Amino acid sequence: MTLIALAAIERVFHLGETDVHALARIDLTIAAGEYVAVVGPSGSGKSTLLNLLGLLDQPTAGTYHLEGRDVTTLSPDEQAEVRSRRIGFVFQSFHLVPRLTAAENIALPMMLDGIPVAVREQRVRQALLDFGLDKRANHRPDELSGGQRQRVAIARATIMQPAMLLADEPTGNLDRATGEEVIHLLEALNAQGMTLIVVTHDATLAARAGRQIMMEDGRVKSDVSHAASTASTSA
Amino acid sequence: MQYSDILRFARDAATAYPLRTLLSVLAMAIGVASVVLLTALGDGARRYVVGQFSSLGSNLVIVLPGRSATGGVNPANGITTTPRDLTVDDAAALLRAPAVQRVAPLAVGTSEISAGGRVREVVAAGSTASFMAIRNFQLAQGRFLPEDDWRSSAPVAVIGMTIRNDIFGNQPAVGQLIRLGDRRVRVIGVLKSTGQGVGMNTDELVIVPVALAQALFNSNTLFRIMIQARGREQIGAAKVQATAIIKARHGGEEDVTVITQDAVLATFDKLLGALTAAVAGIAAISLLVAGVLVMNVMLVAVTQRKAEIGLMKALGARGSTIRQIFLTEAAMLSLVGAVTGYLLGQLGSLVLRQLFPVFPAYAPGWAVAAALMTALVTGLLFGILPARRAAQLDPVDALMRH
Ligand SMILES: Nc1ncnc2c1ncn2[C@@H]1O[C@H](COP(=O)(O)OP(=O)(O)OP(=O)(O)O)[C@@H](O)[C@H]1O
Ligand SMILES: [Mg+2]
Numbered sequence: 001m002t003l004i005a006l007a008a009i010e011r012v013f014h015l016g017e018t019d020v021h022a023l024a025r026i027d028l029t030i031a032a033g034e035y036v037a038v039v040g041p042s043g044s045g046k047s048t049l050l051n052l053l054g055l056l057d058q059p060t061a062g063t064y065h066l067e068g069r070d071v072t073t074l075s076p077d078e079q080a081e082v083r084s085r086r087i088g089f090v091f092q093s094f095h096l097v098p099r100l101t102a103a104e105n106i107a108l109p110m111m112l113d114g115i116p117v118a119v120r121e122q123r124v125r126q127a128l129l130d131f132g133l134d135k136r137a138n139h140r141p142d143e144l145s146g147g148q149r150q151r152v153a154i155a156r157a158t159i160m161q162p163a164m165l166l167a168d169e170p171t172g173n174l175d176r177a178t179g180e181e182v183i184h185l186l187e188a189l190n191a192q193g194m195t196l197i198v199v200t201h202d203a204t205l206a207a208r209a210g211r212q213i214m215m216e217d218g219r220v221k222s223d224v225s226h227a228a229s230t231a232s233t234s235a
Numbered sequence: 236m237q238y239s240d241i242l243r244f245a246r247d248a249a250t251a252y253p254l255r256t257l258l259s260v261l262a263m264a265i266g267v268a269s270v271v272l273l274t275a276l277g278d279g280a281r282r283y284v285v286g287q288f289s290s291l292g293s294n295l296v297i298v299l300p301g302r303s304a305t306g307g308v309n310p311a312n313g314i315t316t317t318p319r320d321l322t323v324d325d326a327a328a329l330l331r332a333p334a335v336q337r338v339a340p341l342a343v344g345t346s347e348i349s350a351g352g353r354v355r356e357v358v359a360a361g362s363t364a365s366f367m368a369i370r371n372f373q374l375a376q377g378r379f380l381p382e383d384d385w386r387s388s389a390p391v392a393v394i395g396m397t398i399r400n401d402i403f404g405n406q407p408a409v410g411q412l413i414r415l416g417d418r419r420v421r422v423i424g425v426l427k428s429t430g431q432g433v434g435m436n437t438d439e440l441v442i443v444p445v446a447l448a449q450a451l452f453n454s455n456t457l458f459r460i461m462i463q464a465r466g467r468e469q470i471g472a473a474k475v476q477a478t479a480i481i482k483a484r485h486g487g488e489e490d491v492t493v494i495t496q497d498a499v500l501a502t503f504d505k506l507l508g509a510l511t512a513a514v515a516g517i518a519a520i521s522l523l524v525a526g527v528l529v530m531n532v533m534l535v536a537v538t539q540r541k542a543e544i545g546l547m548k549a550l551g552a553r554g555s556t557i558r559q560i561f562l563t564e565a566a567m568l569s570l571v572g573a574v575t576g577y578l579l580g581q582l583g584s585l586v587l588r589q590l591f592p593v594f595p596a597y598a599p600g601w602a603v604a605a606a607l608m609t610a611l612v613t614g615l616l617f618g619i620l621p622a623r624r625a626a627q628l629d630p631v632d633a634l635m636r637h
Contacts, residue, residue, distance in 0.1 A: 076553070077555075080554075089550075098251075114236055114240075
């Protein structure tokens with residue numbers, strides 16, 4: 001089943017006189033349940049692509065179908081709804097709210113969605129157990145290690161049971177061992193059926209993914225799938 | 236997002252930045268406190284003056300001999316005659332007026348008082364028992380003039396507190412005989428001290444029956460006739476009736492002036508009321524300043540919490556939810572500031588009242604309500620801009636460039 005279908009997506013930033021083509025005519029489909037690594041040199045448009053996929057940013061041209069629905073034409077509130085229910089983000093710098101405890105950070109998406117406290121508490125308790133954070137529930141982010149912080153962030157990203165998880169260099173701020181731990185966690189979620197799209201600079205990490213998309217100058221330079229053992233190159 | 240969650244979230248956000256929260260709360264508090272305190276001062280002044288006037292007696296109408304300068308010349312009377320004096324009989328005649336409840340004749344003169352070897356000059360007032368009710372006198376000791384025939388000149392006197400202290404020191408005064416002019420009179424009562432107010436200072440007064448006073452001064456004229464109307468709305472009627480009765484008794488000539496305390500009072504009341512409103516208006520400007528400060532603080536908060544706002548958007552928060560969160564926070568700051576200011580203002584008024592017990596420094600209800608409302612409204616109004624800015628923040632920019 002096709003989860004994501006991008007057609008002729010462009011994203012142009014205007015910087016004074018010059019136009020920066022962060023994304024130039026991207027055509028891309030990603031099926032539900034895939035594990036995709038996005039790689040490429042700095043400035044090649046990886047983050048821009050991820051932000052578009054996560055509806056944090058709008059394309060300058062082209063269409064984006066998510067689960068068969070054209071989401072580029074949705075109103076801001078409808079897009080917020082899609083972000084809330086279908087998309088989970090994991091960031092390089094975690095982005096935890098510093099004054100909230102681990103449990104409160106995990107509950108944040110549910111709180112924003114208006115889910116009742118009782119349901120929230122029950123789901124957070126389960127998530128804390130699942131992510132090995134049950135002893136850290138009432139700790140604030142500055143009382144947690146980097147790995148623990150990222151686990152809180154992943155718990156938060158998945159608490160609404162989204163269709164896909166978007167991670168922009170999720171291990172960028174972690175040491176090797178902790179980074180691998182986090183990757184294993186993400187892969188476990190993917191194994192349960194969640195679509196996983198990871199932007200990374202790390203070649204060995206990228207190699208673990210079922211599919212590698214190589215970006216260059218806002219274009220998809222290569223798109224290699226291991227599992228299907230088919231390689232397609234688009235430019 | 237549920238309202239309870241918005242409230243809790245806004246509260247936690249406010250307490251997470253204690254300094255800026257304290258600042259805006261303080262600004263709002265000072266604004267509200269100054270409105271409360273200044274209007275308490277203004278309205279206190281109004282109450283003080285009004286109180287002083289009503290301590291002269293309520294529903295008071297006063298008859299003075301002689302035509303007031305503002306009165307026109309009566310064309311029916313070509314010849315101008317010297318005004319006739321007011322007499323005790325004139326005063327007694329006024330009791331017939333339906334709008335009149337009480338009448339007290341008043342003869343005033345100076346005399347010498349002596350007792351136990353001490354002598355001093357005093358102002359003596361001759362009147363009747365009704366004088367006490369009309370003028371709202373309070374007794375410290377003994378009783379007031381007896382309810383006698385107005386022509387009876389019983390040798391009794393009621394004295395003011397200063398006289399009492401001067402003559403008797405700490406000896407009992409009631410029951411003692413004193414010499415007043417060439418008469419021996421018995422002290423039957425002492426007036427409570429009132430201090431210096433509007434009108435005559437009763438602390439230095441000796442009050443005797445009107446007939447005795449006239450005998451002392453060797454004159455049968457009156458200084459004033461004091462009238463108490465039956466009610467506030469009867470004051471006008473009492474004035475008209477009193478004028479008519481005296482005119483009839485004085486051969487159809489209107490040779491007296493009748494004044495009501497109400498007219499003077501209303502003017503003062505209006506004047507000081509306007510003053511209070513003006514002072515409240517000036518103080519309200521500090522509320523505006525507080526509103527601007529709240530706005531600044533909230534704008535700083537939006538900048539400070541850019542990443543958090545971006546994150547909430549990424550997590551699926553609508554623009555309206557973010558707007559609500561920041562508006563709620565601004566409202567909270569204003570509310571806490573307003574309540575704190577209200578308490579501070581009331582405390583300040585209390586201290587003022589403790590320091591100056593005669594001065595009724597109570598902030599009027601309308602001022603308190605207006606101050607609290609203005610604080611909330613300005614807080615909310617000035618919260619709108621920061622809240623909108625937060626809601627319109629570009630999430631990518633907020634998250635990435637942090
Ligand atoms: N808000 C912006 N305004 C202007 N130019 C932008 C903006 N965001 C991104 N760009 C430009 O778009 C291009 C792609 O940026 P992007 O952040 O997607 O790169 P990236 O592949 O994620 O790089 P990195 O690996 O360094 O994170 C870059 O040239 C960048 O300068
Ligand atoms: Mg990037």
